[in-house]
Amino acid sequence: DAMVIQNPRYQVTQFGKPVTLSCSQTLNHNVMYWYQQKSSQAPKLLFHYYDKDFNNEADTPDNFQSRRPNTSFCFLDIRSPGLGDAAMYLCATSRAQGSQPQHFGDGTRLSIL
Amino acid sequence: DAKTTQPPSMDCAEGRAANLPCNHSTISGNEYVYWYRQIHSQGPQYIIHGLKNNETNEMASLIITEDRKSSTLILPHATLRDTAVYYCIVRVFYSGGGADGLTFGKGTHLIIQP
Numbered sequence: 001d002a003m004v005i006q007n008p009r010y011q012v013t014q015f016g017k018p019v020t021l022s023c024s025q026t027l028n029h030n031v032m033y034w035y036q037q038k039s040s041q042a043p044k045l046l047f048h049y050y051d052k053d054f055n056n057e058a059d060t061p062d063n064f065q066s067r068r069p070n071t072s073f074c075f076l077d078i079r080s081p082g083l084g085d086a087a088m089y090l091c092a093t094s095r096a097q098g099s100q101p102q103h104f105g106d107g108t109r110l111s112i113l
Numbered sequence: 114d115a116k117t118t119q120p121p122s123m124d125c126a127e128g129r130a131a132n133l134p135c136n137h138s139t140i141s142g143n144e145y146v147y148w149y150r151q152i153h154s155q156g157p158q159y160i161i162h163g164l165k166n167n168e169t170n171e172m173a174s175l176i177i178t179e180d181r182k183s184s185t186l187i188l189p190h191a192t193l194r195d196t197a198v199y200y201c202i203v204r205v206f207y208s209g210g211g212a213d214g215l216t217f218g219k220g221t222h223l224i225i226q227p
Contacts, residue, residue: 004156031212042200043157045214055212090156096212099145099164099204104156 003027004105006091012111013081021076021108023091032074033102034066035090043090049074050096078110086112117201122222131188133221135201138182143206146177147215148186150197150223157200157217160186164206196225 005024013019023032030051035043047056049068063085065077078085088109092102118136125131137146147162161168161175163184168175174187188195200220205213 006156033214035214042217042219043215044217048212048214050212057214092156092215094212099162099206101147101159101162102215103159106154106156 006105006108010109014113016080019078021089023074024072025093029093029095031094031096033092034076037088081112083112117218119221124224125191127225127227131191133186133199136183137203140181144203145206146184147202149200152197191225193225198222
């Protein structure tokens with residue numbers, strides 16, 4: 001009964017080869033977030049979608065982009081992955097109402113060869 | 114969002130109450146306190162949140178001081194499965210609805226000892 005599903009759990013790509021990570025949700029939440037978590041560090045917000053509106057964090061590299069084709073799905077695209085992009089990528093969702101908490105998936109661990 | 118300060122690590126004996134402190138001395142009137150935890154190789158898990166009153170749910174209790182400058186998360190009967198990194202996060206509340214992300218600090222690594 002997972003509510004925020006990230007596939008795959010582990011992804012390996014080559015240096016410079018584009019990669020897409022996916023996230024789906026069964027909660028019908030209108031906000032979806034992507035976080036990056038490097039080894040032994042805390043998660044860091046990359047961007048979020050509020051319905052169809054995309055909101056990028058100021059320090060998110062241009063190499064990272066996102067798509068949200070419908071309410072249930074959101075994708076993270078890394079155009080030209082570098083070795084420094086190896087990390088766990090976490091997707092989260094929430095309702096944009098009051099103090100509603102965010103619900104996280106279990107992440108995709110990305111390795112760069 | 115206001116910054117939080119937590120001890121880097123804590124130990125607790127299994128079966129005892131685990132009390133995790135958090136300092137948020139610069140918190141504003143429109144900011145909530147949230148607690149999440151992250152078990153190794155999993156995504157963060159929401160535990161509880163509050164504004165100024167103490168809160169309790171099936172997982173934990175949250176005690177917020179009257180001046181709101183600090184809080185304590187209480188796990189009443191810790192088990193080995195409660196070993197995790199616990200994050201205390203302060204986030205602005207928008208009465209009309211909002212979508213701000215979470216700013217994670219370094220958290221507290223809670224180790225439950227058998």
